[in-house]
């Protein structure tokens with residue numbers, strides 16, 4: 579299954595879906611490198627500067643320490659069915675991500691594929707990107723017209739990778755698919771140690787790239803939501819267009835049905851109360 583490529587019938591698409599690729603570089607600058615697309619999966623409720631910063635940190639790392647060339651980056655907001663505390667509707671989360679991506683880097687896009695349908699496991703999401711970019715679009719080319727398949731990789735914070743060592747959260751088959759076939763860039767996150775995050779993932783270590791945070795910044799969506807509920811300013815924690823959107827639509831005024839009560843502790847508030855979503859029963863990733 580590791581080397582198997584999916585076909586159209588393996589995926590369910592939301593109504594009127596088309597894969598966004600307007601900012602995907604179709605011609606590589608350096609033919610000696612491997613083209614790379616970064617995919618960040620998460621709630622993005624709301625998207626913050628830290629989410630955008632993850633892409634910039636990965637870009638520096640990729641340029642300095644790898645043989646990859648980034649041809650595009652995607653935010654992939656999770657489905658409403660994920661039912662995580664504080665998860666605003668996919669409609670608003672996707673809109674906010676689009677506003678943030680459009681005004682930020684020129685290579686960032688938002689794929690609404692998983693947001694507007696049933697919950698899709700991350701292994702399936704990465705397969706979807708691989709399928710859309712390499713099978714449907716036909717990959718990319720060098721300046722000499724040589725075809726290249728694009729490598730898709732997961733971009734995540736160390737807290738997300740830590741959950742991969744927690745029993746019952748990810749299926750082993752999916753982990754092997756995500757880390758064995760695709761690989762990941764892990765951005766250090768305050769309160770979630772890098773070594774601890776990857777200890778039990780050692781067998782895939784060649785596909786796991788660790789990126790240290792040289793400027794500590796522990797903005798989290800949880801804290802932003804809490805600030806908003808308390809009427810505190812969130813300006814300069816997230817793009818101004820997103821702050822304006824939140825104000826215009828009066829978002830995050832209530833805790834919402836899934837929200838536990840949280841405190842402004844260090845980290846994400848996750849130490850005080852479990853915010854882990856009930857993950858729907860995994861189907862096979864093959």
Ligand SMILES: Nc1ncnc2c1ncn2[C@@H]1O[C@H](COP(=O)(O)OP(=O)(O)OP(=O)(O)O)[C@@H](O)[C@H]1O
Nearest residue numbers: 620621622628734735738766767796797798799800
């Ligand atoms: N401050 C941060 N440092 C490093 N990674 C981060 C940071 N904030 C978010 N991420 C990463 O971004 C991805 C998407 O995160 P997500 O949308 O869950 O944001 P969040 O701030 O963790 O949300 P919440 O507070 O609602 O749990 C995850 O891989 C997460 O680890």
Ligand SMILES: O=C(O)c1ccc[n+]([C@@H]2O[C@H](COP(=O)([O-])O)[C@@H](O)[C@H]2O)c1
Nearest residue numbers: 619620621656699700701747748749857
């Ligand atoms: O695929 C899985 O089995 C799986 C298990 C746990 C989490 N995930 C994904 O990881 C992301 C977690 O986001 P968050 O906001 O809970 O940090 C979200 O995109 C989930 O779909 C995926």
